[in-house]
Amino acid sequence: MFSGMIKIRDQTMHMRLFVFFLSCYLPVFQLAGQSGCTDPQASNYNLIATVNDGSCTYPDTYLAPTVRTGLPDLLKENSGLILTGGSLWSHGDGGSGPFLYEIDSVSGSILRTVTIGGVSNLDWEDIAFDGQHLYIGDFGNNANGNRTDLRIYKFPLTAIPAGTDVLVPASSVEWIDFAYEDQSDFSPQGTNHTQFDCEAMIWYDDSLHLFTKDWIGYQTVRYTVPAKEGMFLARRRETLPVDALITGADITDKGVLALLGYRDDDGVLSMWLLSDYRDGWFFNGNKRKIGLGLAPFSGQLEGICFRDSGSGYLSNEELTISVLGNPITIPARLYSIEIAQWLQPQFLRAHNLDWNGLPVCRFVPNPVKPGQTITSETSWPGDSRLILVDSAGQRIVWEQQLANAIAMPDVAAGSYFLAVFSNGQAPACVDKILVR
Numbered sequence: 001m002f003s004g005m006i007k008i009r010d011q012t013m014h015m016r017l018f019v020f021f022l023s024c025y026l027p028v029f030q031l032a033g034q035s036g037c038t039d040p041q042a043s044n045y046n047l048i049a050t051v052n053d054g055s056c057t058y059p060d061t062y063l064a065p066t067v068r069t070g071l072p073d074l075l076k077e078n079s080g081l082i083l084t085g086g087s088l089w090s091h092g093d094g095g096s097g098p099f100l101y102e103i104d105s106v107s108g109s110i111l112r113t114v115t116i117g118g119v120s121n122l123d124w125e126d127i128a129f130d131g132q133h134l135y136i137g138d139f140g141n142n143a144n145g146n147r148t149d150l151r152i153y154k155f156p157l158t159a160i161p162a163g164t165d166v167l168v169p170a171s172s173v174e175w176i177d178f179a180y181e182d183q184s185d186f187s188p189q190g191t192n193h194t195q196f197d198c199e200a201m202i203w204y205d206d207s208l209h210l211f212t213k214d215w216i217g218y219q220t221v222r223y224t225v226p227a228k229e230g231m232f233l234a235r236r237r238e239t240l241p242v243d244a245l246i247t248g249a250d251i252t253d254k255g256v257l258a259l260l261g262y263r264d265d266d267g268v269l270s271m272w273l274l275s276d277y278r279d280g281w282f283f284n285g286n287k288r289k290i291g292l293g294l295a296p297f298s299g300q301l302e303g304i305c306f307r308d309s310g311s312g313y314l315s316n317e318e319l320t321i322s323v324l325g326n327p328i329t330i331p332a333r334l335y336s337i338e339i340a341q342w343l344q345p346q347f348l349r350a351h352n353l354d355w356n357g358l359p360v361c362r363f364v365p366n367p368v369k370p371g372q373t374i375t376s377e378t379s380w381p382g383d384s385r386l387i388l389v390d391s392a393g394q395r396i397v398w399e400q401q402l403a404n405a406i407a408m409p410d411v412a413a414g415s416y417f418l419a420v421f422s423n424g425q426a427p428a429c430v431d432k433i434l435v436r
Helices: 002-031
Strands: 066-070 078-084 087-092 099-103 110-116 124-129 133-138 151-156 165-168 174-180 197-204 207-213 219-226 230-241 245-251 257-262 268-275 286-294 300-308 311-317 319-323 326-330 333-338 373-376 385-389 396-401 405-407 414-421 427-435
Touching: 078 133, 078 245, 078 311, 087 124, 133 197, 174 219, 197 257, 207 245, 257 300, 333 396
Parallel strands: 078 124, 078 300, 110 165, 124 197, 174 230, 197 245, 245 300
Antiparallel strands: 066 333, 078 087, 087 099, 099 110, 124 133, 133 151, 151 174, 197 207, 207 219, 219 230, 245 257, 257 268, 268 286, 300 311, 311 333, 319 326, 373 405, 385 396, 385 414, 414 427
């Protein structure tokens, strides 16, 4: 009898010990797959989360784009913007002719005019690049929302001849025709009253991704189209409430997607930065909205492209508004933007710069305090950039256009490399900076 009771007590004790150890170690196992907001900049950052569930929310964030230059009359109704191998390209929208323009990013002057042979410009709205081919989207559809000739033109960059006024032969241009798979009503909807307008496109992962301009619901729907010649149905993939009319898109080399837009009622300009998404679904990751000001001051922003993983360009079309009964015109302009401050390190390019053999840029004072003004002892061209990287030269900490005097950003004390990039992607010189 007593031996049976001892066995029962032993079993009970073992069970209690098992439950105790399970309660201690279970949180560790749960931690390995804990979902939540993984962005430290978010208002609801979850320190123990290891899987981003797309729930991050952010404080109100604003950016004042820097005006680089005005744009000529030929581009007063510019729409798309793309950077290919150091060349900045733009085009006009409907009625502007089948022309592509290479722009000087410093002066805004047109360097080359390229006629695309055998095509027309019914309503060109955006341009994309896959590393070899350019894609021009003739898919503006705001007049009545009932176009049945939506099209994307594709041609190799190498088809653009040398010279200042050249022609891409029609034989080099492929036509990609498409229709939205969920549009069945093609009756006239009236001006600016459709969900099937589009002004934004990127190339990504062997497909073209279109982001609609929804005049009714202020959301955007992503559709995909094969990046090859033929007739296709644009497949509906996902929807994002953006509270704006989307006018442009681009994606960085690190996969950060930007959607540019405005509201037609109050002129509020905005940009969405989408990052840390999973499985090619852009809208299931981080979604940060950046305010860009008001259209009466910056015009209607239409074009966006990235220069690298942390900076890029915007453009606006000419806009005339009435203020107290007086017409005021905001001219077409090119802007520069810096977004690195809002991105996690894994979404910024690692430079892995080799400082050996580079001349020394003299910046004074050195050492320097955060916020203190530093000055270069050398004058550099207007398109030069400053890049601050960590002591190993691995990661961009800060980047902006070079000026005579610049305030050192708010960084931790330590050693950094401050490099000047002028007329290209290679550093022109470097200085080791001590921040105290």
